[in-house]
Amino acid sequence: GAVVSQHPSWVICKSGTSVKIECRSLDFQATTMFWYRQFPKQSLMLMATSNEGSKATYEQGVEKDKFLINHASLTLSTLTVTSAHPEDSSFYICSAMIASTSTDTQYFGPGTRLTVL
Amino acid sequence: DAKTTQPPSMDCAEGRAANLPCNHSTISGNEYVYWYRQIHSQGPQYIIHGLKNNETNEMASLIITEDRKSSTLILPHATLRDTAVYYCIITYFGNEKLTFGTGTRLTIIP
Numbered sequence: 053g054a055v056v057s058q059h060p061s062w063v064i065c066k067s068g069t070s071v072k073i074e075c076r077s078l079d080f081q082a083t084t085m086f087w088y089r090q091f092p093k094q095s096l097m098l099m100a101t102s103n104e105g106s107k108a109t110y111e112q113g114v115e116k117d118k119f120l121i122n123h124a125s126l127t128l129s130t131l132t133v134t135s136a137h138p139e140d141s142s143f144y145i146c147s148a149m150i151a152s153t154s155t156d157t158q159y160f161g162p163g164t165r166l167t168v169l
Numbered sequence: 170d171a172k173t174t175q176p177p178s179m180d181c182a183e184g185r186a187a188n189l190p191c192n193h194s195t196i197s198g199n200e201y202v203y204w205y206r207q208i209h210s211q212g213p214q215y216i217i218h219g220l221k222n223n224e225t226n227e228m229a230s231l232i233i234t235e236d237r238k239s240s241t242l243i244l245p246h247a248t249l250r251d252t253a254v255y256y257c258i259i260t261y262f263g264n265e266k267l268t269f270g271t272g273t274r275l276t277i278i279p
């Protein structure tokens with residue numbers, strides 16, 4: 053159980069185009085989903101937190117107009133990188149959290165590697 | 170959240186126990202110790218978490234010192250598939266944010 057999927061697993065796009073990444077919790081309902089970014093040889097950095105039906109909360113330094121997050125349901129969140137540029141090339145990872153009284157654990161998707169040419 | 174200190178890298182022979190240390194001397198009373206690992210080019214995988222008692226699951230054991238200022242993750246019989254970066258994270262239960270440090274790069278040697 054507790055499986056999170058991402059689609060696509062990798063994408064190559066031209067500079068100036070927009071890219072949408074989907075994150076789905078397959079066998080549970082997630083109260084909260086998170087988006088992280090990881091540059092080569094660096095650790096994961098939290099970009100934003102989203103709750104179903106409400107606006108995402110962005111971390112300091114993350115442009116909310118560039119990284120659009122939509123959390124349409126308890127099993128789906130999307131991240132759209134608008135007007136992508138080469139510096140946006142990175143590994144984007146989502147996670148979903150099961151909240152309960154006994155555990156509060158994030159489960160991560162496999163990641164999406166974005167390359168902007 | 171309390172900061173953590175982990176060795177940057179460790180090697181362990183296949184089949185032996187891998188013991189990964191983590192120092193978290195500024196941990197507060199209601200902060201938990203979480204361990205995740207990230208295999209190359211994949212998303213992180215949850216391993217285990219605990220508050221003050223030792224914990225064990227099918228993947229690993231977590232030993233937390235009595236003063237809670239350090240902990241050790243134990244992989245009892247390491248395999249090549251355990252080669253990964255291991256992250257020790259301190260956070261409040263119910264705090265949604267995970268702050269990933271640099272972790273320990275564990276290499277299992279055949």
